[in-house]
Amino acid sequence: QVILLFGLIIPIVFSVISINEYKMDVGNGWISFGKAFKQAFIVGMIWGLIISIYHLIYIKIIDPSFIDFQKQQQIERLTEMGMSDEMIEQNVKRSELFLTPIAQTISSIIIFSFLVPAVFSLIIAAIMKKPNPEEIV
Numbered sequence: 001q002v003i004l005l006f007g008l009i010i011p012i013v014f015s016v017i018s019i020n021e022y023k024m025d026v027g028n029g030w031i032s033f034g035k036a037f038k039q040a041f042i043v044g045m046i047w048g049l050i051i052s053i054y055h056l057i058y059i060k061i062i063d064p065s066f067i068d069f070q071k072q073q074q075i076e077r078l079t080e081m082g083m084s085d086e087m088i089e090q091n092v093k094r095s096e097l098f099l100t101p102i103a104q105t106i107s108s109i110i111i112f113s114f115l116v117p118a119v120f121s122l123i124i125a126a127i128m129k130k131p132n133p134e135e136i137v
Helices: 002-025 033-062 066-080 085-095 101-128
Strands: none
Touching: 002 033, 002 101, 033 066, 033 101, 066 085
């Protein structure tokens, strides 16, 4: 959980820095919502790609047994829920398609390079926008 929290804080901090740099250097102290969103989203996408590549390296090279660990965790959760062995086997069989390195990498890219950055970018841009009053019609 600490690593996950750390992984969320880093792109937020870099997004804020990026928006501030853009606002001061290019925007002369001003930045629209759209430009702030774009700055934060680009930072989030880059961070998400880094995380996704690291995850692929982790499950392919560093700890190839991680997918087996995930399957075991799933079996334990389903057992705790009181499912029968047959139901557990069916659930595990269905989820095996998603427990491959390629499937996990693709889902990681979708989630951490697009969805999460989009949500955080919307929030950060809404907080940090400072539109130039001369440009507002």
